[in-house]
Amino acid sequence: MKGEAHQAAPSTNGPAPAPAPAPLSVAPAPLSVAADGSYAARLVARGGGGGWCPERWTLEGPEPYAVLLPADQPEEADSPLVPLVDGRVLIGRRTDGRYHFSLLYPSGPDTGELALGAVECERLTLLPPAPDGARVYALAPQAGEGGGTALWLVCGGAFGPELVTVVAGACSGGAWLDGTGRLLALNRTDASGRTRAVTVDVEHGGEPTELLRIAEDSDDRLLLADYDSGLLVVRSDAPGSERIGWGVLGSHRPVRFPESLHQPGVRMTPFAVQPGQVLMPEHCGVALRLTTAEADWVAVWRPQQRELVHLPAPAGWLAGIGRFTVDGDLLLPYVTPQVPCGVARVPVPDRQPGAAAEPGLAAEPVPEAAAPVHEPAHGNESHAPATPSDAPPWTPAREPAAQAPGAHAPADTAPAGALTEAPPSDAGNGAPGNAGSAGDADAALPPPRIEATGPAAPPRDAAEPTGVTRPVPLQQAPLARTR
Numbered sequence: 001m002k003g004e005a006h007q008a009a010p011s012t013n014g015p016a017p018a019p020a021p022a023p024l025s026v027a028p029a030p031l032s033v034a035a036d037g038s039y040a041a042r043l044v045a046r047g048g049g050g051g052w053c054p055e056r057w058t059l060e061g062p063e064p065y066a067v068l069l070p071a072d073q074p075e076e077a078d079s080p081l082v083p084l085v086d087g088r089v090l091i092g093r094r095t096d097g098r099y100h101f102s103l104l105y106p107s108g109p110d111t112g113e114l115a116l117g118a119v120e121c122e123r124l125t126l127l128p129p130a131p132d133g134a135r136v137y138a139l140a141p142q143a144g145e146g147g148g149t150a151l152w153l154v155c156g157g158a159f160g161p162e163l164v165t166v167v168a169g170a171c172s173g174g175a176w177l178d179g180t181g182r183l184l185a186l187n188r189t190d191a192s193g194r195t196r197a198v199t200v201d202v203e204h205g206g207e208p209t210e211l212l213r214i215a216e217d218s219d220d221r222l223l224l225a226d227y228d229s230g231l232l233v234v235r236s237d238a239p240g241s242e243r244i245g246w247g248v249l250g251s252h253r254p255v256r257f258p259e260s261l262h263q264p265g266v267r268m269t270p271f272a273v274q275p276g277q278v279l280m281p282e283h284c285g286v287a288l289r290l291t292t293a294e295a296d297w298v299a300v301w302r303p304q305q306r307e308l309v310h311l312p313a314p315a316g317w318l319a320g321i322g323r324f325t326v327d328g329d330l331l332l333p334y335v336t337p338q339v340p341c342g343v344a345r346v347p348v349p350d351r352q353p354g355a356a357a358e359p360g361l362a363a364e365p366v367p368e369a370a371a372p373v374h375e376p377a378h379g380n381e382s383h384a385p386a387t388p389s390d391a392p393p394w395t396p397a398r399e400p401a402a403q404a405p406g407a408h409a410p411a412d413t414a415p416a417g418a419l420t421e422a423p424p425s426d427a428g429n430g431a432p433g434n435a436g437s438a439g440d441a442d443a444a445l446p447p448p449r450i451e452a453t454g455p456a457a458p459p460r461d462a463a464e465p466t467g468v469t470r471p472v473p474l475q476q477a478p479l480a481r482t483r
Contacts, residue, residue, distance in 0.1 A: 028052060028077045030318040031333055032126075033059075035133035037323050039083040040333065043075060050074050054081060054104055056089050057333070057341055066341040069104045069111045080126040082155075085133030088114075090155050092124060092138070099124045099138075101154050101161065117160030119152055127174035130156070130181030131227070137164070137184065137202065139171050149188075151200060165205040167198070175225040177249065185211055187221045197222035197234070214238040214255055224286065225249070226273045231281035231303070233270050244268055246303055248281045260301060260308050267291040268299075269320060276326035285348055287330055289320045298322075300330065300348045314344040 028043040040057040051074020056067050069089060082090045088103040101116040121140040129136050135156030142148045149171040151164040173187040182203050189195045197220060198208035212220035218238035225232050230249040235242060236257075245257040261268060267290070274285040282304040290297050290310075296319055299308040313319075316336040323331050330346040 029080070031057075031321045032080075032082050033321070033323060034083040034085050035129045035131055036085050037331070038085055039087055039089075041081040041083040041089045042318075043077065043079065043081065044068070046070075046074055052077055052079070054089055054091060056083060056087070056104075056106075058087075059343060064341050064343050067106055069106065071104070071111060071113065080124070082126050082129055082136050084129065084136075084155070090116075090126070090136055092126065092154070094124075097122060099140075099154075103155070116155060119154065119161050121150070124152075125172070126154070127184070128176070131176055131179050132181050135181060137174075139174070139186075141170065142166060151184075151186075151202070153202070164202055165200060165208075167200065167208055173197075173222060175222055176227060177225055178227050185222050185225060195219040195221055212236075224270050224273045226275060226277070226281070226284055228275050229277045229279065229281040229284050231273060231277075231284045231286075233273065233286060244270070246281075246286075258301075258306075260306060261288075265292060271320050272322050272324050272330070274324040274326070274328055285324055285328055285330075287322055287324065298330070298332070298346075309349055311346050311348065314342070316342070317344075 031040050031042045033040045038058075038060040040059060042055055042057075043052040044055045045051075046053050053075065054069040054071075056069055058065055058067070075091070076094065079094070080092045084090065084103075088105045090101060090103055092099045092101050094100075098118040098120045100118045103114040103116065105112045105114075119138070119140060122143070124138050124140045127137045127139065136154055138152045138154045140150045140152060142150055147170075148166045148168050150166050151171075153162045153164055167186065167188060169188045169190045171186045171188050173185070175185045177183040177185055177199065182201060184200045184202050185197050186200060186208070187195055188198045188208070194217075196210055197212040199211045200208045212222060212234060214220045214234075214236050215238040218236050219242075220234060220236045220238065223233045223235055223244070230251065232247045232249055234245050234247065234255070236245060236255075237243075239245075239257050243257045244261040245255050247255040269289045269291070270286050271289055272287040274283075277283045283302065285300050285302050288299045288301060288308075290299050296313075298311045298313045298317075300311060301308050311330065314332055314334040316334040316339070318333045318335065321333055325331065328348050330348055332344045332346060334342045334344055336342070
């Protein structure tokens, strides 16, 4: 049966010999980083065309350094790697229709190896590690008439790989919505070809719940999520063409598609978001890889800013890889003949002039059409004008009213969603409607659905830090208001 798990005992010799390594022309993933940024790992070519070898980077000291973790046999180029916060590196080796998982670690001049078990499948994708840095999940497409995608806990379980749930449809992506590592967001493509972000409760399993529905016939993917601030970075075709937008999980903030994140001829790929901005999503920096036919560079965007901040990438940058510090510096790994393991710290301006007001200034009255908790800078607005330059950075939310008949949304904006307490039976309800066609600037989009639902969490101890205590559904907020 496809998807069967096989537990293995600890071993120092590793699994059975693998088939001949893939040709060196098949490039492996550039780099994977541990949950806390302390370690990283990648595959490097062995000398003399002898295949690939895992390499672990230590990043938490004053200077990064690399250590090779050679096994008894060369690795395949598509062997996935994920470093843990304790310094061990998880590797998956595909042999005879199974993925064998082991933990690699330096042991004197040799490489220690702890076999974890195997999952029977033809293809498998490791997800970003859970926030605790010790658990790693994987997606494995299911063969057969039913199909679907199996979600496995391949590292961190009590007895080897454990099947969490099987999700109908083809799943990809993977982002954590809470700091406890309970709510996992995936992008699921159903039988009709529609792609939507869904939420899986990895503790309780069961059916996933829909996270994004910006329009009834739109493809809505989650690209990045920051559980400290609730910032969500999405890609959707709800505005008429595929664009990058942003929203906030747990507020009345609308889903917006700023013009600065839509530049014809430039492919934008978000790859890092600034952590530690608790309840301040408008201050979160989002790092993007910008690609054209001629160039490849880095830019940083914040919801409170109108323009991108373009930054030089170091020579030898492992493109699309990096992470933010809490202070807002961008860490970009790079490799050159002179520096085989380097990390460039790139300071990023916190804000542009006029992006936010000085504290203590009186705010002008907020128009009735403005519903978001935090007003964005000019150029990111939807149905409400931007906050005046002499207003404080945010304005208290107002209770939403019914949408005015005939109200329309600007072409660069999707409607709002609001997080409110509601019974679980209301989580799947949404207003009907059709997305505006491309080029129709006056076409109103229906209200979106941004949900994170699931069973109630176990009771918390009173001294335990709070975070996402339990998922609650996001309900709809109007596009406009009557005066």
